[in-house]
Amino acid sequence: MNGSAITDPVSSLRASVLVLARRLRNQQGVGVGDELSATELAVLGRLSRCGPMTPGQLAKGEHVQPPSMTRIVERLETRGLLARGPHPTDGRQVLVSRTEAAGALVMEYRAVRTAWLARHLEQLDSADQQLIAAALPALQKLAELA
Amino acid sequence: MNGSAITDPVSSLRASVLVLARRLRNQQGVGVGDELSATELAVLGRLSRCGPMTPGQLAKGEHVQPPSMTRIVERLETRGLLARGPHPTDGRQVLVSRTEAAGALVMEYRAVRTAWLARHLEQLDSADQQLIAAALPALQKLAELA
DNA sequence: TATTGTTATACTCTATAACTATA
DNA sequence: TATAGTTATAGAGTATAACAATA
Numbered sequence: 001m002n003g004s005a006i007t008d009p010v011s012s013l014r015a016s017v018l019v020l021a022r023r024l025r026n027q028q029g030v031g032v033g034d035e036l037s038a039t040e041l042a043v044l045g046r047l048s049r050c051g052p053m054t055p056g057q058l059a060k061g062e063h064v065q066p067p068s069m070t071r072i073v074e075r076l077e078t079r080g081l082l083a084r085g086p087h088p089t090d091g092r093q094v095l096v097s098r099t100e101a102a103g104a105l106v107m108e109y110r111a112v113r114t115a116w117l118a119r120h121l122e123q124l125d126s127a128d129q130q131l132i133a134a135a136l137p138a139l140q141k142l143a144e145l146a
Numbered sequence: 147m148n149g150s151a152i153t154d155p156v157s158s159l160r161a162s163v164l165v166l167a168r169r170l171r172n173q174q175g176v177g178v179g180d181e182l183s184a185t186e187l188a189v190l191g192r193l194s195r196c197g198p199m200t201p202g203q204l205a206k207g208e209h210v211q212p213p214s215m216t217r218i219v220e221r222l223e224t225r226g227l228l229a230r231g232p233h234p235t236d237g238r239q240v241l242v243s244r245t246e247a248a249g250a251l252v253m254e255y256r257a258v259r260t261a262w263l264a265r266h267l268e269q270l271d272s273a274d275q276q277l278i279a280a281a282l283p284a285l286q287k288l289a290e291l292a
Numbered sequence: 293t294a295t296t297g298t299t300a301t302a303c304t305c306t307a308t309a310a311c312t313a314t315a
Numbered sequence: 316t317a318t319a320g321t322t323a324t325a326g327a328g329t330a331t332a333a334c335a336a337t338a
Contacts, residue, residue: 008260009279009282010260010263010264010267011191011256011260012282012285012286013263013278013282013285014170014184014259014260014263015188015191015286015289016282016285016286016288016289017163017166017167017170017285018167018170018171018184018185018188019188019208019209019289019290020163020167020285020288020289021163021164021166021167021168022167022208022209022210022328022329023209023289024160024163024164025164025304025305025329026329026330037304037305038160038164038305039164039305039306042161042164042165045157045161054319054320055319055320055321056318056319056320062165062168063165063168063169064168064305064306064307065306065307065308066319066320066321067306067307067308067309067320067321067322067323068305068306068307069320070320070321070322071305071306071321072305074321087319090314090315090318090319091313091314091315091319092313092314092315092318092319092320093314093318093319093320094319094320110157113160114154114156114157114160117156117159117160118156120288120291121156121288123291124284124287124288124291128283128284128287128288129284131280131281131283131284132159132281132284132285132288133155134277134280134281135277135278135280135281135285136155136158136159136162137274137277138270138274138275138277138278139158139159139162139163139166139278139281140158140161140162141270141274142162142166142266142267142270142274142278143161143162143165143166143169144165145266145269145270168305168306171306171327171328172306172307183327183328184328185328185329200296200297201296201297201298202295202296202297210328210329210330211329211330211331212296212297212298213297213298213299213300213329213330213331213332214328214329214330215297216297216298216299217328217329218328220298233296236295236296236337236338237296237336237337237338238295238296238297238336238337238338239295239296239297239337240296240297
């Protein structure tokens, strides 16, 4: 009657992503001593993957505003998980890099959270698991689009 | 070198979901007069799809805690978008239902936000679009798992 | 005694606007 | 004058703990 007995695909994607993200956020810091938010973990992960970057690049990558990234970087620096250094050629910019201490912590966290998500993925039948796995690169592209 | 040049699938899913959700949240209320948050829209949408429900059922569905749902329901009631009524057989429970005013608003919002997401989906090549579409039911199941 | 919902409180995440410093 | 980053401020979203009412 209302036209959404079957929700349209885009709405379905939106709803699923919102719920999943909420659960991922609340799932954090289960057994690991130091608390690390979802975004903080994402930033450390990005630094691990891509090497030192400027706060601006990090902000673009995570799609947050620059002041938000300043905050995140600040907190991580306080905890000794990343270091701020000068940019070689541009005095305005800053180079943020992950510390060694962060390496171990990221691995620990990733294991815990990945386990949580993996546990849920395992509850799907293998066809569904494969569909999700197949769509991952596309989802990643979608998340990174301008 | 660090073992995550290729991020593992589960981490990739987590990262993409987090970024997408952030963007979906910030994308809200673009041209529509009344402001409606992502979760509020999700609740109204759920009521549209499933008919009147108790706050507890809504909380379970959206995977938020009961007090959070109380808040959301409160705000929506204040704006005349839903109504609280007595439960027919259990005096403790409450039946929440969408008002007619909400119907039009939901459609309007859905159009705006769906358009945003659709615009981004269109930037992917059609193979990627199909992969995402194919994975949607599985993602929905994943979001709904206990 | 268990369950449903609410109230009270606090914290995290993120944004916008204004400011500083360098290019 | 434009750009990178930061500071200051505010608001949205959600949680946990304690409480009330009904089963």
